[in-house]
Amino acid sequence: MSNELNDPSARRRWFQRFKLFKWFNCCSRRLSELVGRVDIPGRLGGAMIHTRICELLGITHPIVLGGMGTATSAPLVAAVSNSGGLGTLGTSSFRPDQLESEVSAIRGRTDKPFGINHLLFLTQDEMFRVTLRARPAVVAFAWPRLDQDLREYFSRAHDAGAKVMYMAGEVPLAVRGAEAGADIIVAQGTEAGGHVGWMASMPLVPMIVRAVAPLPVLAAGGIADGRGLVAALALGADGVLLGTRFMATPEAPIHPNMKQAIVDSDGHDTVLTEIPDIATGRVWPGAMARAQRNKFIERWAGREWALRQGAREAGEAALEARRAGDVNNAPLYFGQDAGLIDSIKSPGEIIQTMVKEAEAIITGPLQRLVTA
Incomplete structure (x- = not known):
């Protein structure tokens, strides 16, 4: 080896291998922090992957349903929450009386935490008051106008006993939400369906994680299976928010x-x-x-x-x-x-499969890469 290290090109190769090893080791340590906490199965439901999101929201798995306006309903929200994730109801297609009815239907199907999502640029005060009276575990927000006061909305949600989740597709918007008092930031990559920003998840998630630290971050956009969950955790996120994957379920209210x-x-x-x-x-x-x-x-x-x-x-x-x-x-x-989705499955099956896939990757191939 000493002769090799006298060669500049060989030294560069060894240095690159050393950096790669350090990167894998860093990812392994972070993922190891999130896996193996099965010593309290009564509280965690036997889950292996347990993050700050789980603690903050009182859920078993760090998987959240995106609050899609025309693609969420009481059956879907309740099914996700009953399966250990957080179901979130979109509001953009409802009148106030319809929102009240839908929230009542959710409570009739689950006693687990759930959220209600508002598109800020469309939000009317009457609709927002219905949400606050419903006292969900989470009030989620996205797409504000420049002139809207986020602090007012977030403060009213906090006063109603809710955690505030705020979605952003770029770093300045994420920082705006963090400074206004959000509890959770969602980093939405442009791979997502519906209305999105311009940056892909791979660079966006760690950039937002760094910018809003120590707030927990959910990764969104392009995630449909356990591989995506592992990637999100490795990028520094504490969980994932899924939209498209949950649209391909029997409970989704689309044709x-x-x-x-x-x-x-x-x-x-x-x-x-x-x-x-x-x-x-x-x-x-x-x-x-x-x-x-x-x-x-x-x-x-x-x-x-x-x-x-x-x-x-x-x-x-x-x-x-x-x-x-x-x-x-x-x-x-x-x-x-959508290219990763090959069948219509129940929310429970989606969540359980995703978690099992993620656990298998973290404790298998990733571990072997570090110890080989």
């Missing part, structure tokens, strides 16, 4: 044809586009939509100017197509991780 479109997707058939928002007339602050590249999108791609002239008619036609399950002529929002 069966749309669920099948997710299963059939190869993950390469989505695009970032403003076409659905032009059709609906809804302007999201700083976001584009990730949707399937179907006939609806292709019809208007490059012709957005024409769509703006007839947005009302196009929007009404798209809404009717969505209700009818016409997957060609309605915007279908789902993420790139």
Whole structure:
């Protein structure tokens, strides 16, 4: 070896191996902190992966349902919570009386913690008051306008006894949420379905983890199985938030044809586009939509100017197509991780499989890489 170390190129190779070993060792130590805590199965439900998110929210597994406005319902929220995760109800498609009814239905199905999500740029005070009266474990927020006072919303949620979860697709937005008093930050990568920012999860998650430390962070976007959970933990997150994966469940309140479109997707058939928002007339602050590249999108791609002239008619036609399950002529929002989804499964099966896969990876291949 001494002769090799006299060679500059050999020294560089050894140094690179040493850095790689240190990186694997660092990941191994972090993941080891999250695994193996089965000495208190009565409290943890026998879970091996246990993070700060589990402690903070009173859940068994660090897996959260994204509060998708038109793709969550009482059955789905309750099923996720009953399976050890945190179910979150989206509110953007409800009237206040409908939200009250849905919350009542959730409580009739579970006594576990759940959350309610608000899109800040759309939130009306009457809707927010319904949420506060419901006293969920978590009030989640996303997509504020620049002029909105996050501290006011967060403070009112805290006064109602809730933890505050805030989603961001870029570091400055995450810092804004942290400084306003959020308890949890969600780092959403552009791989996610629906409205997203521009940065992928791999760089975004550790950047946000570093920027908002010591707050716990959930990783979102492109995560559908145990491999994604392990990757999120290695990047510094304390858990994951899933949207697309939970859309392909019997409980999701979307048309069966749309669920099948997710299963059939190869993950390469989505695009970032403003076409659905032009059709609906809804302007999201700083976001584009990730949707399937179907006939609806292709019809208007490059012709957005024409769509703006007839947005009302196009929007009404798209809404009717969505209700009818016409997957060609309605915007279908789902993420790139659809390429990892090959069947419709119950939320319980999704969560249990994800956790078992993650445990097997952490205690198997990753450990062997470090000790080899």
